[in-house]
Amino acid sequence: MVNVTFKKMPEGQKMPAIGLGTWMSTNEEELVSALDAALEAGYRHIDTAAVYFNEALIGKVLNKWLSSGKIKREELFVTTKLPIAGMHPDRVELFIKQSLEDLQLDYLDLYLIHFPVGTNYVGSVVTPPDQIQVETNDHLEIWKKMEEQVDAGRTKAIGLSNFNQRQIERILENCRIPPVCLQVELHASLQQKELVEFCHKNNLIVVAYSPLGNPGYNKFLESVGQDGKELPNNLQNPIVQNIAKKHNKSPGQILLRFLIEKNIVPIPKSVTPKRIEENLNVFDFSLDEEDLEQLEGLEKGEEARICDFKFFPPLRESPEFPFPL
Numbered sequence: 300m301v302n303v304t305f306k307k308m309p310e311g312q313k314m315p316a317i318g319l320g321t322w323m324s325t326n327e328e329e330l331v332s333a334l335d336a337a338l339e340a341g342y343r344h345i346d347t348a349a350v351y352f353n354e355a356l357i358g359k360v361l362n363k364w365l366s367s368g369k370i371k372r373e374e375l376f377v378t379t380k381l382p383i384a385g386m387h388p389d390r391v392e393l394f395i396k397q398s399l400e401d402l403q404l405d406y407l408d409l410y411l412i413h414f415p416v417g418t419n420y421v422g423s424v425v426t427p428p429d430q431i432q433v434e435t436n437d438h439l440e441i442w443k444k445m446e447e448q449v450d451a452g453r454t455k456a457i458g459l460s461n462f463n464q465r466q467i468e469r470i471l472e473n474c475r476i477p478p479v480c481l482q483v484e485l486h487a488s489l490q491q492k493e494l495v496e497f498c499h500k501n502n503l504i505v506v507a508y509s510p511l512g513n514p515g516y517n518k519f520l521e522s523v524g525q526d527g528k529e530l531p532n533n534l535q536n537p538i539v540q541n542i543a544k545k546h547n548k549s550p551g552q553i554l555l556r557f558l559i560e561k562n563i564v565p566i567p568k569s570v571t572p573k574r575i576e577e578n579l580n581v582f583d584f585s586l587d588e589e590d591l592e593q594l595e596g597l598e599k600g601e602e603a604r605i606c607d608f609k610f611f612p613p614l615r616e617s618p619e620f621p622f623p624l
């Protein structure tokens with residue numbers, strides 16, 4: 300089994316330094332075989348969200364592994380997220396309880412606010428487009444409710460996703476329990492150096508979503524009726540491919556190792572067992588200074604952002620929309 304390293308969290312918990320992403324994994328057969336392959340290979344860190352509509356399936360598989368005794372609950376690290384429709388102090392408890400029920404868990408390891416902008420709630424995890432209203436509720440009020448979930452034992456830790464530096468600072472200055480992590484889009488073409496430095500200085504673990512540059516993203520855009528966009532495509536980049544050849548690794552492994560060397564936790568998604576195994580095998584080699592310099596040179600800044608949430612236009616009306624428009 301692969302020897303995965305850990306990131307220490309403030310209360311002594313440990314986050315495995317790589318996790319399995321599960322966005323766009325809703326096909327039962329595919330997701331079950333992916334999770335089985337991942338757990339077999341040695342993944343213990345699973346990332347999901349209420350809006351991925353797969354918590355119940357993940358719960359079924361985890362329950363199978365836990366009840367068979369093949370893994371213990373304390374070996375697992377499960378993250379899920381408060382949806383945009385849950386961004387109201389009165390809805391945090393409702394949504395975390397639903398996630399726990401679906402995941403068949405007594406507690407989460409990490410509960411994140413998914414996005415700094417919220418919408419109205421009409422009884423479904425995602426508010427239908429024809430009923431949507433953007434709601435800008437005070438982050439501090441919502442954070443207090445997140446802290447209460449730790450007090451109640453429903454989650455070991457709490458954190459943020461897609462928040463910008465100003466928004467994180469405000470929480471840090473006013474919280475009782477600080478966020479342990481920031482989960483943001485981060486890959487060789489969007490390295491977010493300033494934000495990473497800020498997080499590390501303030502003891503937030505940085506978790507990288509779309510660490511491979513999500514080559515499947517245009518399928519998602521198509522599914523919501525939007526045109527595809529140009530993607531970073533670093534898996535095919537000759538610089539990455541040459542470094543891969545040099546280390547006898549795949550381009551995907553190079554892109555993931557690049558983040559690990561920067562003290563960042565990648566959560567690559569795959570439903571392909573061979574790739575799942577490959578993506579975990581990144582702890583037995585290192586990149587040298589020349590490799591790192593070349594990979595740093597792939598930075599393209601904001602123009603390389605993939606998941607810009609522009610597929611959800613009302614969110615951009617909020618003063619709390621976190622990315623440059």
Ligand code: NDP
Nearest residue numbers: 320321322508509510511512513515551567568569570571
């Ligand atoms: P990734 O960068 O992880 O890319 C996933 C895509 O890459 C899939 O199409 C997968 O195909 C393919 N792939 C995986 N491994 C390889 C490989 N070794 N070689 C070639 N192709 C590969 O993108 P995601 O956007 O999915 O990000 C990862 C996770 O981060 C998500 O699944 C989710 O859990 C989280 N996330 C969080 C967000 C947030 O707002 N907080 C937003 C977006 C993602 P296949 O599955 O067919 O193998």
